[in-house]
Amino acid sequence: MMNLARCALFLGFLAASWVGIGPRQAEACGCFTPPDPSVPIVQAGERILFAIEEGVVTAHIQIQYAGSAGEFGWLLPLPSVPTLELGTDELFAQLIQETQPKYRLTTAFEGNCRFGRGGFGSSPPSADGGTSGGSNSSGKGPLVIQDSIGPYDYAVLRGDSKDEMLKWLADNRYFVPVGTDQTVGNYLGPGKYFLALKLRSGQSAGDLQPVVVKYPSDYAMIPIELTSVGAQPNMGVQVWMLGGSRAIPRNYYHTVINDLAIDWYAAGRNYNDVVIKAVAEAPEKHSFLTEYAGTSRIMQDRLDFPRRFGDPAAHAAAPSAIGFVQSLQSASFPFSSQVTTILGRYIPMPPGLERKKITPAQFYLSIDYFLSDDYRSQFPEDFEGWAGINYQPQKMVDELWERVVKPTLAAGALFRKFPYLTRLYTTISPEDMNLDPVFSFNKDLPDVAHEHQATLTYYCGVLGSDDPARTPARLVTEQGWSVDYPNGTGNTQPPPPRDVAGSQRIEVLGEEGPPRVIQEILPDRGGCACRVASVPSARSAAAGVGLALLGAALAMARARRRGRS
Amino acid sequence: MKRHARIFCAATAVAVMVGGGAACGGEADGGPGPDDLATLAIGGTPDDGGGGFVPLGGDAPLIPGSQGGFHVWLKYRITGMAPGLVKVRHSARRASDARLVLTAERRQELGPATTDGYWELPAALPAFMCPSPLGVRVVDETIRFRIEVLSADGAPVAQGEAEATPRCPSGTHADFCARICSG
Numbered sequence: 150m151m152n153l154a155r156c157a158l159f160l161g162f163l164a165a166s167w168v169g170i171g172p173r174q175a176e177a178c179g180c181f182t183p184p185d186p187s188v189p190i191v192q193a194g195e196r197i198l199f200a201i202e203e204g205v206v207t208a209h210i211q212i213q214y215a216g217s218a219g220e221f222g223w224l225l226p227l228p229s230v231p232t233l234e235l236g237t238d239e240l241f242a243q244l245i246q247e248t249q250p251k252y253r254l255t256t257a258f259e260g261n262c263r264f265g266r267g268g269f270g271s272s273p274p275s276a277d278g279g280t281s282g283g284s285n286s287s288g289k290g291p292l293v294i295q296d297s298i299g300p301y302d303y304a305v306l307r308g309d310s311k312d313e314m315l316k317w318l319a320d321n322r323y324f325v326p327v328g329t330d331q332t333v334g335n336y337l338g339p340g341k342y343f344l345a346l347k348l349r350s351g352q353s354a355g356d357l358q359p360v361v362v363k364y365p366s367d368y369a370m371i372p373i374e375l376t377s378v379g380a381q382p383n384m385g386v387q388v389w390m391l392g393g394s395r396a397i398p399r400n401y402y403h404t405v406i407n408d409l410a411i412d413w414y415a416a417g418r419n420y421n422d423v424v425i426k427a428v429a430e431a432p433e434k435h436s437f438l439t440e441y442a443g444t445s446r447i448m449q450d451r452l453d454f455p456r457r458f459g460d461p462a463a464h465a466a467a468p469s470a471i472g473f474v475q476s477l478q479s480a481s482f483p484f485s486s487q488v489t490t491i492l493g494r495y496i497p498m499p500p501g502l503e504r505k506k507i508t509p510a511q512f513y514l515s516i517d518y519f520l521s522d523d524y525r526s527q528f529p530e531d532f533e534g535w536a537g538i539n540y541q542p543q544k545m546v547d548e549l550w551e552r553v554v555k556p557t558l559a560a561g562a563l564f565r566k567f568p569y570l571t572r573l574y575t576t577i578s579p580e581d582m583n584l585d586p587v588f589s590f591n592k593d594l595p596d597v598a599h600e601h602q603a604t605l606t607y608y609c610g611v612l613g614s615d616d617p618a619r620t621p622a623r624l625v626t627e628q629g630w631s632v633d634y635p636n637g638t639g640n641t642q643p644p645p646p647r648d649v650a651g652s653q654r655i656e657v658l659g660e661e662g663p664p665r666v667i668q669e670i671l672p673d674r675g676g677c678a679c680r681v682a683s684v685p686s687a688r689s690a691a692a693g694v695g696l697a698l699l700g701a702a703l704a705m706a707r708a709r710r711r712g713r714s
Numbered sequence: 715m716k717r718h719a720r721i722f723c724a725a726t727a728v729a730v731m732v733g734g735g736a737a738c739g740g741e742a743d744g745g746p747g748p749d750d751l752a753t754l755a756i757g758g759t760p761d762d763g764g765g766g767f768v769p770l771g772g773d774a775p776l777i778p779g780s781q782g783g784f785h786v787w788l789k790y791r792i793t794g795m796a797p798g799l800v801k802v803r804h805s806a807r808r809a810s811d812a813r814l815v816l817t818a819e820r821r822q823e824l825g826p827a828t829t830d831g832y833w834e835l836p837a838a839l840p841a842f843m844c845p846s847p848l849g850v851r852v853v854d855e856t857i858r859f860r861i862e863v864l865s866a867d868g869a870p871v872a873q874g875e876a877e878a879t880p881r882c883p884s885g886t887h888a889d890f891c892a893r894i895c896s897g
Contacts, residue, residue: 204820204839228779228840335890338778367818367842372782400845400894584894585782587845589817657848660814665849 194384195376196241199369199588200391200563206366209236209560211359212346218354222324223346226308226336226372227364231344235299235552236359239483240560243451244389248441248572250599252408252417254624257606261613262620291317293342299552300356301346308341323347328378336372355490358552361559368399369588377582383425386586388437388573391563394592395442396571397658401586402436404428407653407670409630413603414642425576426651430668434581436655437573441599445563445570453561457481458554465542470496473542474516482553484510491548495539501531572599589660601627605638628653629672752794754874756859759787759838767791767834770859774878776843776895778887784895785840786880790861791832792872797824800871801864806841809856809877813849816842822863843880844895853882853895 196211214221291314294305304323306314311333318325323345336343348356369390376384390396397403406427412419428436459480467473474492482488489509498512502519512519525532564570573588603626607617614620619637634643656664757767758774767789776784788804799821806816818841827833841859846852856879863872882891 204818226782335782335887338887340779367816367840368783370783370845374782400848402848585845587783659847660817 195371195373195386195388197371197387198240198244198389198391198563200567201367201369201590202392202567204365204367206364206369207563208362208364208369209240209359210362211236211238211241212357214354214357216354218348218352218356220324221346221348221354221357224318224323224325224329224375225344225346225362226333226375227305227342227344227362228366229340229364230293230305230342231362231364233298233303233344234361234363234559235556236361237452237553237556237560238359238485238487239452239557240359242483242485243448244572245387247447247451248389248570248599250417250420250440251601252411252413252420253600253602254413254416255602255604257604258609259606260609260611262607262609262617263613263615264607264617264620297349299358300348300352301360302349303347304345306343306345308337308343309339311337314343318345329375332374332378336375353490355486355493358487358556361556371586373577373582373585377579380577380579380582382578383576384578385421386575386577388586388588390571390573390588390590391445391567392569392571392590393567394569394590395439395594395596396573396588397591397594397660398437398573399587399589399660400435400584401575402431402667403656403658403664404431404436404438404652405654405656406438407630407650408601408603408626408628409632409653410645410649410651411601411603411626412645413605413624413626414645417601419645421576423651424574428576428651430650430652431655432667433584434577435584435586437575437586439571439597440574441570441572442594442597443570445567448564448570449561451561451564453558454481458558461546461550461554464549465546467542470538470540471517471520473540473545474513477549478514482549484513485553487553488549489513491545491552495541495545497536497538499531499535501528501533505531571597591658591660591662593662594658594664603627631672751870752792752863752872753832754861754863754872755791755793755832756861756874756876757789757791758878759789770876770878772878773881774857776853776880776882776891777840778883778891779840779842782894783842784844784880784882784887784891785842786857786859786878787838788841788859788861789835789838790874791834792824792863793827793832795824795827795833795863795872797826797833799823799866801866801868803862803864804839804841805860805862806843807858807860808850808852809858813847815847815850815852815857818842844891846895846897849897851895851897853880853892855879 194213196213198209200207210225212223291306291308291310292304293307294303296303304317304321306317308314311330314337315325315330315333317323344362346360348354369388371386371388373386388396404427406423410419410423410426411417424438427438428434457480459476464473464476464480467476474496477488486509489512492513493509496513496516498507498509499519502512507519518524575586603624605622605624607614607620607622609620617638618640621636622634622638624632624634632646650670652668653670654666655668656666658664756770758770759766759768770788774786777787779785801819802822803819804816805814805818807814822835824833843852843857856877858875858877860875861873862870865871880895882888882895
């Protein structure tokens with residue numbers, strides 16, 4: 150009786166807790182503003198690096214946009230007048246590479262296995278956890294600052310009045326898409342500001358580059374409701390946080406994905422699908438995963454290694470355009486769209502190469518070949534309509550330093566200043582973009598590795614086996630799940646279980662203390678095989694010895710069959 | 715048997731409370747005791763976050779602010795401290811269960827005291843309340859605000875606490891505030 154009462158009390162507490170953390174709605178980052186309000190540009194995803202120190206948030210925001218330069222516009226609500234600098238795409242390329250979740254399958258052999266050592270999962274793994282797919286005014290109007298930086302014209306506007314702000318944007322050709330009128334409401338008010346960007350005249354979409362916004366705030370937040378205007382279903386949101394300890398989603402759940410759902414045989418190819426499924430299992434579909442949490446040293450020297458970019462005077466002294474580009478190559482310039490777009494204004498790519506699907510990076514990396522006399526005489530048609538070279542080395546150096554070198558070195562310095570890096574990820578659909586995620590830190594939480602490993606063991610038995618497809622095997626994942634293949638893994642790579650939960654654990658992370666687990670599934674005790682109904686060849690548990698014996702029996706049976714034939 | 719168990723339980727609880735109290739009040743590290751600290755008074759300011767200083771307490775309006783969030787304006791006055799650069803740590807906890815609502819840290823240059831004997835933070839700080847942490851209702855809950863001033867070497871030199879109850883504004887932001895401040 151007492152136990153029943155306690156149980157009821159406990160359940161009541163649980164129910165109350167659940168109500169307490171129950172549904173909320175709210176609003177929320179930058180949105181793209183195309184000129185034709187009826188055609189929202191599809192926003193491929195969000196990539197942001199936040200660094201927070203002493204009440205100042207520094208946000209590196211990658212602007213991902215597919216469309217023409219004339220149709221580009223961008224709007225970001227801010228708590229105060231920001232400072233604006235240029236960022237670099239290379240920061241995100243390096244961050245993605247260094248912190249990418251990886252799923253590695255190690256193959257082990259027990260008994261007399263006479264088949265290869267390079268089975269499933271031997272190819273380099275890379276789970277694509279990324280997104281599918283970037284004048285002062287003291288007057289009475291909304292304008293606070295209007296200026297240009299790099300490829301952008303920008304304006305900082307007061308958010309006191311929606312009508313005034315939207316009118317100013319329209320009058321000055323910062324366009325506002327359908328839906329913004331409704332979503333912008335909660336970001337408006339006295340003391341609030343908006344940063345609006347558009348490409349300067351003469352700039353192309355290839356000139357788009359990340360922006361760095363600094364503003365006073367104790368917390369990093371993504372105003373995601375504004376994003377919903379041009380977002381696509383299950384849009385990826387990647388957030389890197391630099392600070393003194395592990396970062397957390399303050400007002401979103403935290404999910405640990407179920408690694409039994411991962412396609413280990415294909416190096417985690419289905420990772421993003423698992424994430425989508427896992428996030429959908431969280432209340433309100435509001436949850437982030439931690440893909441990496443640990444030292445920021447993994448990013449040190451990636452962007453600002455010693456002597457990178459060389460001496461600007463030496464580049465400017467190059468006697469020819471080809472020599473200039475080669476000088477950049479030797480100084481480890483990335484031939485990113487930012488660099489090739491700048492080069493393209495002075496050393497344009499011959500139109501015929503574009504038709505041959507040669508990329509700008511390929512052209513500049515092999516410029517001595519493509520602009521050689523031999524090539525020109527062999528393919529004169531590639532040069533029809535070519536404007537030719539307008540070699541202005543000093544101008545090119547100045548632009549490269551402003552738009553590439555300085556932003557890259559500044560980004561690299563962040564990883565020396567802040568000791569800890571966290572990578573968070575979620576997928577979210579427009580209809581769920583109703584709560585701005587806020588991020589903070591918790592020094593009590595452990596590191597999270599971005600490399601994961603499972604082991605597939607073949608049990609060949611005493612008599613041996615020479616056919617991995619028919620040899621009993623067991624897959625044991627990092628989380629301790631095991632899947633048995635008593636009849637072997639078959640001639641094709643076995644798919645991951647389809648009907649298992651995407652989440653191994655859903656929890657609440659606070660700014661102190663351990664996680665509060667809301668829901669968790671655990672592998673069977675003892676590490677024995679789990680029940681995976683959807684895996685055709687997976688059956689109930691069988692211990693290693695049993696599998697070995699079975700393997701031996703199968704080997705004997707095959708040996709007999711071979712003997713008969 | 716049950717009686718013995720109850721006595722043991724009660725004795726243990728008393729011991730833990732006494733021990734805990736001793737641990738909290740102790741100065742095992744030889745640091746300054748409460749009497750050694752400068753006086754810090756936490757205040758608020760009128761809704762616009764501008765001038766003025768009113769002791770923090772009672773109802774505190776939630777002000778629409780950072781990127782669609784809500785904050786409470788905080789100010790503080792320090793008496794008995796020399797000018798200089800210090801580190802100021804703010805925190806806020808829900809009084810009912812000590813759940814953390816806010817933690818932040820920043821440097822501050824303290825100026826000389828006025829003729830009234832204190833130095834006052836010139837502009838109010840926005841203490842970020844909402845969106846509140848998952849599962850932590852902030853609105854209409856008593857929140858304990860704490861401000862600690864640390865010397866360059868991290869030693870506490872002043873601290874103060876105050877309690878207030880954040881309230882959502884009426885009008886256009888009311889529903890939105892209630893949604894994102896309710897945990």
